[in-house]
Amino acid sequence: MYVELKNINKNYGNFQASTDVNLGIEKGSLVALLGPSGSGKTTILRMIAGLETPDSGDILIDGVRVNDVAPSERGIGFMFQNYALFRYMTVYDNIAFGLKLRKEDPKKIKERVEELLELTSLKDFGKRYPNQLSGGQRQRVAFARALAPNPSLLLLDEPFAAIDAKVRQELRSWLREIIYKVGITSIFVTHDQDEAVEVADQIIVTNKGRVEQTGTPREIYKDPHTPFVSQFIGQSTIVEEYYKMKGFQKGPYKGAIIRPEFIEAFKSDNKVFEDVIGCSEEGTITDILFRGNSLLLKLDVNGVTLTTHRSLERRSVKIGEKMRVIIYRLYAFDDEKAYLLENEELLKYDVKNRHLEAYLYSSDGYFVV
Amino acid sequence: MAKNRKGSEKKVDITKIVLIALSVLFVFLMLVMPLISVIVNSLREGFKFYFQSLGTSYVLSALGVTVIATVIAVIVNTFFGLVASWAITKFSFKGKQVLATLIDIPFSISPVVAGLSYVMTFGRLGWARPLINAINNTFGTDIQIVFAIPGVVLATIFVTFPFVSRELIPVLNVEGTDEEEAAALMGAKGFTIFRKITFPHIKWALVYGVILCTARALGEFGAVNALSKTRGETFTLPLEIDALYLAGSADSIVSSFAVSSLLVIIAIVVLIIRNIFEHNAKKE
Numbered sequence: 001m002y003v004e005l006k007n008i009n010k011n012y013g014n015f016q017a018s019t020d021v022n023l024g025i026e027k028g029s030l031v032a033l034l035g036p037s038g039s040g041k042t043t044i045l046r047m048i049a050g051l052e053t054p055d056s057g058d059i060l061i062d063g064v065r066v067n068d069v070a071p072s073e074r075g076i077g078f079m080f081q082n083y084a085l086f087r088y089m090t091v092y093d094n095i096a097f098g099l100k101l102r103k104e105d106p107k108k109i110k111e112r113v114e115e116l117l118e119l120t121s122l123k124d125f126g127k128r129y130p131n132q133l134s135g136g137q138r139q140r141v142a143f144a145r146a147l148a149p150n151p152s153l154l155l156l157d158e159p160f161a162a163i164d165a166k167v168r169q170e171l172r173s174w175l176r177e178i179i180y181k182v183g184i185t186s187i188f189v190t191h192d193q194d195e196a197v198e199v200a201d202q203i204i205v206t207n208k209g210r211v212e213q214t215g216t217p218r219e220i221y222k223d224p225h226t227p228f229v230s231q232f233i234g235q236s237t238i239v240e241e242y243y244k245m246k247g248f249q250k251g252p253y254k255g256a257i258i259r260p261e262f263i264e265a266f267k268s269d270n271k272v273f274e275d276v277i278g279c280s281e282e283g284t285i286t287d288i289l290f291r292g293n294s295l296l297l298k299l300d301v302n303g304v305t306l307t308t309h310r311s312l313e314r315r316s317v318k319i320g321e322k323m324r325v326i327i328y329r330l331y332a333f334d335d336e337k338a339y340l341l342e343n344e345e346l347l348k349y350d351v352k353n354r355h356l357e358a359y360l361y362s363s364d365g366y367f368v369v
Numbered sequence: 370m371a372k373n374r375k376g377s378e379k380k381v382d383i384t385k386i387v388l389i390a391l392s393v394l395f396v397f398l399m400l401v402m403p404l405i406s407v408i409v410n411s412l413r414e415g416f417k418f419y420f421q422s423l424g425t426s427y428v429l430s431a432l433g434v435t436v437i438a439t440v441i442a443v444i445v446n447t448f449f450g451l452v453a454s455w456a457i458t459k460f461s462f463k464g465k466q467v468l469a470t471l472i473d474i475p476f477s478i479s480p481v482v483a484g485l486s487y488v489m490t491f492g493r494l495g496w497a498r499p500l501i502n503a504i505n506n507t508f509g510t511d512i513q514i515v516f517a518i519p520g521v522v523l524a525t526i527f528v529t530f531p532f533v534s535r536e537l538i539p540v541l542n543v544e545g546t547d548e549e550e551a552a553a554l555m556g557a558k559g560f561t562i563f564r565k566i567t568f569p570h571i572k573w574a575l576v577y578g579v580i581l582c583t584a585r586a587l588g589e590f591g592a593v594n595a596l597s598k599t600r601g602e603t604f605t606l607p608l609e610i611d612a613l614y615l616a617g618s619a620d621s622i623v624s625s626f627a628v629s630s631l632l633v634i635i636a637i638v639v640l641i642i643r644n645i646f647e648h649n650a651k652k653e
Contacts, residue, residue, distance in 0.1 A: 051550065072556030084547035088569035097565075098555035149555070 001060075002027035002185050003048060003153065008057035010043055010209075017043040018054065019209040025187060025202070030179055032200035033189045036232070040209040041189045042157060048187065049078050049155050061153060077146030077184075079156040083138050085130040091141050092117070092126040098149045116144040119178070135163045136171055143175070147182065154179070156188035160195060172199050193233055197221070205229050223340070227254075227333035234259045237307050244302045245327050246281045247343035253332035256341070262330060263308035265299060265323040267315065273324065279345040280324035285317055301325050404633050411626035422624035423631065427601045431609035431628075434521060438593075438605060439586040442525040446582050447575070450533025455567075457534075458541035459549070469538070475530050483527045484595025491515050491523075518603055520596035528592050529582045536578030540571050573650035577643065584639045588632060606632060 001024035010018040017040045025031050033041040046052040048059060050071030059066050066074050086094050095116055099109045117123050120140040130138055139159065146154060159175060160168045176199045179186050190196050196203050197217040205212040205220060207228045213220060224230035231238065242248055242256035265283060266273050273280070283299035283306070290296075295310040297317065306325070310317065317323070328346065331338045412419055422428065456462075457469050475483065490497050491514035505512055514520045544567075552562045568575075590607040597603040600612055606628060613625035 049554065051554070071554045076554075078551070078554050080547055080551055082547065084551040086548055086552070086566055088566075097552070097557075101556045101561070 001025065002062060003187070004058075004060040005044065005048070006058040006060070008044075008047065008054045008059070010040075010047065010052065010054050016209050018047070021057070021209070021211055023204055023211055023214060025185065027185055028183060029185060029202050030176065030200050031187045031202045031204060032196035033187060033204050033206060034193060034196040034232075035191065035206035035212075037191055039206040041191075041204075041206045043209075044206070045155050045157055045187060045189050048153075049076055050074055051078075074153075075151050076153045076155055077149070077151035079139075079142045079146045079154070079159055081158040082162050083130075083142035085138060085141055085145070087130050089129075090126065091122060091128050091130070091133070094130070094141055095145045095148050098145065102149065112148060116148060119147075119182075120144045134167075136167045139163060139171060143178070147184070152185065154184045154186040156186065158190060159188050160190070160192070168195075175199060205232065207232070224331060224338045226336070227338055230257045230331040230333060230338040234261075235307070237305070239304050239306070239330070241302075241304055242330055242332065242341075244304060245330075247279055247327065247345040248330065248341060249344070251332060251339075251341075252334060253339070254334050255332070257331040257333065257338070258306060258327060260296070260308045262328050263299075263306055264326040264328065265297060265308050265310065266326075267317075268322075268324050270324075273326070276326065276346065276349055277324060279343065279349070280326045283323050283325035285319050285321045285323060288317065288319055297323075299323065299325060407626055407629050407633055410623065411630040413626075414620070414623050418620075418623065419627045419630075422627040425624075427604070427612075428606075428609055428628055430601050431604045431606045432631075434518060434603060435587060435605040435607075437518065438522045438525040438589075439583060441522050442529050442586045443579060443582050445526050446529055447533050447579055449530070450537060450578060450582075451575070454534040454537035454541055458538055458544075459546055472531050472534055475528050480524075480528050480589065480591030480593075481595055484524050484592035487520060487523055487527070487592075487596055488515050491520065515596055516598050516603065521593050521603055521605060524592035524596050525586045525589050528589050529585045532582040532585060533575065533578035536574045536581070537571055540574040541567075544570050573646060576646050577650075580639055580643045580646070584636060587635060 003023075003025040005021050005023045008018050008021040009016075019040075021040070021044060023044075033044055035041045043052060047054050048061075050066070050069065054067070061074060061076075071078075086097065089097065092113055095113045096109050099112060104112075113126075114123075117126055120143060122137065122140055122144065125133065125137060125141075130141065133141065139162070146156075160171060163171060172195060188199070197220075201216065202214065203217055203220050204214045205228070213225045213229045215223070220229060221233055224233060230236070236257045236259055238255055239245075239258055240255040242253075242258070243250035248256075264273070264280075266280075268277070281301060283301040285297055286300050286305065287298035288295055289298075291309070294312060295317075297308050297310050299306045299308065306327075326346065327343055329340060329342045332341050333339065453468070453472055457465055489495055491501065492498065493515075495515075501512055501514065504510065512519065514523065548566050549562050552566050557565070588607060589605070590611070593605050594608060594611075597605065597608060600609070604612065610625045610628045610632075613621045613628065616622075
């Protein structure tokens with residue numbers, strides 16, 4: 001493990017920002033600290049940087065306990081949420097600042113800064129001041145500045161928060177690519193699960209000062225361990241009376257989480273689902289929201305409201321229409337854990353010979369998968 | 370529609386003209402005219418008399434005291450203004466709001482009271498008197514505060530204390546602490562951070578505060594009056610003007626106008642410098 005936190009606790013007055021935090025990050029990985037605001041993710045990042053001191057526990061970087069090592073000696077690059085660029089310095093001077101402090105050879109500094117300007121495609125902007133740059137360009141300057149002294153660990157606090165939605169998408173893949181190109185171990189904080197899933201190869205989910213789960217985006221998504229993770233990841237509807245749905249029986253659970261993609265809603269004359277129509281039950285469309293690339297349907301099934309997506313390629317539906325509804329699976333949870341429950345009725349069918357995708361992306365009679 | 374718009378425009382125009390006229394008239398009658406009359410009166414007996422009045426030993430001594438008091442007050446207040454505004458904006462601590470309010474005391478208190486408070490502190494019956502006596506006895510010095518130049522300096526410092534910090538606090542508040550934190554993370558130490566990050570940001574506010582502080586220090590009367598009783602030794606220019614004026618002879622009154630004109634000229638110069646700096650700050 002390159003970065004390790006062991007039994008970290010941190011209080012701000014009465015507020016417990018970190019409770020018994022344990023985590024390990026491997027060298028070369030790109031990790032997201034994901035959680036809602038106030039979940040303690042930024043505190044973890046700032047403690048690794050040395051901007052905050054834990055009340056108890058150990059922080060190790062590359063096997064060395066760094067609790068008492070000054071932030072500037074930890075070999076980290078830090079990118080602040082709003083970048084904290086030095087506004088009275090040019091882009092060039094911003095990037096050179098850390099190098100000049102280390103009294104490096106002016107020629108080497110010049111080479112390094114130019115190399116970074118090249119890397120971040122800011123070659124023509126060296127003489128500009130931060131307020132003459134766009135949000136995306138500022139992010140790139142901040143990135144170059146953090147990388148300048150060749151840190152072995154890069155920490156990014158909400159790297160995309162200060163950028164408008166449209167540019168954000170581009171910058172996500174840019175940042176991911178460039179981090180891989182540089183090959184630096186990186187940790188970034190975000191509250192946006194799409195961002196975490198898209199950029200990181202490892203996600204650490206935090207909640208109320210604790211680490212809930214660590215895993216690849218796929219693991220976090222497919223196998224949530226705690227009620228919080230199952231709710232926080234994906235779009236979720238919490239259903240208490242999950243046992244009212246066909247294929248599920250009452251168990252020792254408090255409720256269940258059903259994601260839109262767990263639900264199939266089709267018209268009763270749909271050929272694709274002819275053989276499994278017995279697993280379905282009736283639902284009524286109560287609302288239809290247009291989501292650009294799909295529709296969001298709200299369905300009333302046995303008095304429970306469920307949400308699902310519907311491709312625009314499928315036959316049109318209208319509010320009040322009766323649909324057949326199959327729930328493939330759901331996450332049941334108690335106070336501690338989340339459990340994956342499959343639809344028991346559906347398991348009786350031989351689904352192995354079918355394209356499983358046929359369920360998810362059935363064309364409602366237009367195409368045959 | 371078009372007619373309406375024209376009508377409302379006309380209305381705005383009238384409001385505009387009235388407001389401008391009122392302000393110009395008021396400023397001219399209340400501020401500019403009296404100052405012009407000072408200059409005019411100071412030259413009533415001709416240039417020769419004007420320069421003679423400025424060259425008396427009393428006036429020269431007062432000019433010296435004023436310059437000393439102003440220079441020291443500006444240096445001290447710039448330093449403590451920086452320290453206090455830094456403390457208030459960059460750290461959170463108990464009583465921060467109280468400290469910010471206390472700094473403003475000189476704005477709300479009468480300068481005479483400020484002067485008298487120093488008399489009460491350092492005077493013959495003051496509580497700090499034994500301390501000063503002890504210092505004088507130990508070091509063989511003869512430090513006098515009340516009715517001496519140190520008292521004049523202290524009074525000037527008191528009255529001009531808030532000017533620098535009042536200019537700096539809003540600027541530092543807006544700036545936040547991110548850039549400093551970023552610099553510290555890269556290994557910059559306290560003074561480097563101040564020099565490279567904070568100072569460029571507060572430069573113009575600091576200059577502005579220093580200028581205001583200087584102007585106020587030059588003209589302070591009330592507080593200094595309570596602590597300075599010897600003409601030709603501890604008098605500042607405003608006190609000298611007062612003394613000349615109260616002497617009552619026709620000549621001395623003209624002389625007092627001449628000395629006053631000196632302060633008016635200094636004030637105008639300060640305003641011009643201020644405007645130049647303001648212009649530069651805007652350009653940046």
